[in-house]
Amino acid sequence: MKLGVNVPNFGPGTRPDVLRGWAETVEGLGFDLLMVSDHVVITPDVAEQYPAPFYEPFTTLSWLAAITTRVRLGTTVLIVPYRHPLLTARMAANLQQLSGGRLVLGVGVGWARQEFEALGVPYERRGALTDEHLTVMRRAWQDEDDYRAGNIPIWVGGGSDAALRRAVLLGDAWHPLRFTLPWLEERTERLAAVAERLGRPAPELVPRVLLRITDTPVTGEDRRAGEGTLDQVMDDMERLRRMGAQTVLLDPYQGDPDETRHPERAWSMLETLATAHL
Numbered sequence: 713m714k715l716g717v718n719v720p721n722f723g724p725g726t727r728p729d730v731l732r733g734w735a736e737t738v739e740g741l742g743f744d745l746l747m748v749s750d751h752v753v754i755t756p757d758v759a760e761q762y763p764a765p766f767y768e769p770f771t772t773l774s775w776l777a778a779i780t781t782r783v784r785l786g787t788t789v790l791i792v793p794y795r796h797p798l799l800t801a802r803m804a805a806n807l808q809q810l811s812g813g814r815l816v817l818g819v820g821v822g823w824a825r826q827e828f829e830a831l832g833v834p835y836e837r838r839g840a841l842t843d844e845h846l847t848v849m850r851r852a853w854q855d856e857d858d859y860r861a862g863n864i865p866i867w868v869g870g871g872s873d874a875a876l877r878r879a880v881l882l883g884d885a886w887h888p889l890r891f892t893l894p895w896l897e898e899r900t901e902r903l904a905a906v907a908e909r910l911g912r913p914a915p916e917l918v919p920r921v922l923l924r925i926t927d928t929p930v931t932g933e934d935r936r937a938g939e940g941t942l943d944q945v946m947d948d949m950e951r952l953r954r955m956g957a958q959t960v961l962l963d964p965y966q967g968d969p970d971e972t973r974h975p976e977r978a979w980s981m982l983e984t985l986a987t988a989h990l
Contacts, residue, residue: 713953715989716745717982718788718920718963721767723972728775730975731767735776737979739783741986746780747788747818747920747961748772755826763969770803777811786816788920788961789869789887793822793838794831797845801852805861813862818887819846820869839874846882867918871899873906880907885916890963893937893951900955919952920961925981938962946988 719734720726738746754764773785785807792800808815821838822828828835846866853861868875868883871891876899879886886903888896900917907914921938923945924930930940937948952960962985964978965971971978 713949713957714744714959715949715985716747716784716786716959716961717743718747718749718961718965720965720972720975721748721769721772722751722762722765723969724763724765725970725973725975726765726767730972731772731776732779733979734975735779735783737982739780741983743783743962743982743986745784745786745816745959745961746776747786747816750787750790750794751824751827752791752794753827753830755824755830757824757826761967770807773815774807774810777807777814784814784816785811786867787818788889789818789820789867791822792819792845793828793833793841797848798852800845801849801859801861804849804864805853805859808861808864816865816867818867818869819883821875839878843878843882846878850882868915871895873902876903876906877910879903879915880910880912883915885918887918887920887961889920890922890936891919892934893948894933896937896952897955916959917952917955917957918959918961919957920963921948921952922966923962923964923981923985924966925984942984942988945985949989 717738748769750769751758751762751766754766769787777785804817821842825835853859865884867885867887868879869887869889871888904914922936924939925942925945926940929944938945964981
């Protein structure tokens with residue numbers, strides 16, 4: 713099973729040299745994938761969780777493509793309705809070429825109502841717009857004389873029935889974020905049922921899990937996958953592998969923006985897991 717890392721591209725401690733440090737750490741430890749998040753306007757609802765500065769993902773990943781040589785690069789997740797689909801298709805295709813075919817495009821519908829308002833995008837239509845934009849993007853990528861996109865994998869985020877249907881119809885993989893294992897088991901069964909009803913194969917499972925290694929076990933029904941002692945985390949990885957996950961994205965961000973000032977703490981945790989797993 714391959715492992716990737718979600719890198720904070722936001723917050724008071726995030727600077728170019730810190731992003732370089734993240735990239736060198738992720739690739740140096742042998743991880744397979746580096747992904748970043750997406751916001752365009754840091755409205756109050758966004759700032760509560762992802763404060764400025766916020767480094768735009770395509771710009772950031774293009775720069776990191778020149779710093780790295782092996783690790784795949786991606787978004788977790790790109791908010792599809794925020795940009796014209798042909799602009800997104802163009803940027804993704806260019807990044808795919810510039811990185812040597814290393815792009816993974818994780819996508820989602822978005823949640824920040826104030827950000828949608830600031831961008832002039834109708835919040836109520838975000839699901840329909842996402843479906844429309846993904847269809848346009850895939851059609852554009854078929855133009856090999858212009859876009860030359862190659863095979864850009866699309867990982868569809870979200871856990872709703874609409875997201876599962878989107879993953880089956882428009883995605884290469886389903887990319888659920890930070891969950892409990894019982895929830896994932898139920899949703900995975902639901903995904904298989906949706907795929908069967910639509911007469912399509914179920915997409916690959918590529919989850920993003922919280923990574924929080926603790927000294928003592930974490931118990932309780934609300935324990936999320938990737939949270940607990942090293943033994944608990946390793947057991948979670950094995951359970952995900954048995955569920956069919958061939959790639960798991962680790963998210964070491966605990967939710968406090970001040971963490972971005974001290975990335976060494978996350979790097980140490982990643983080294984611990986890499987030593988045990990890779």
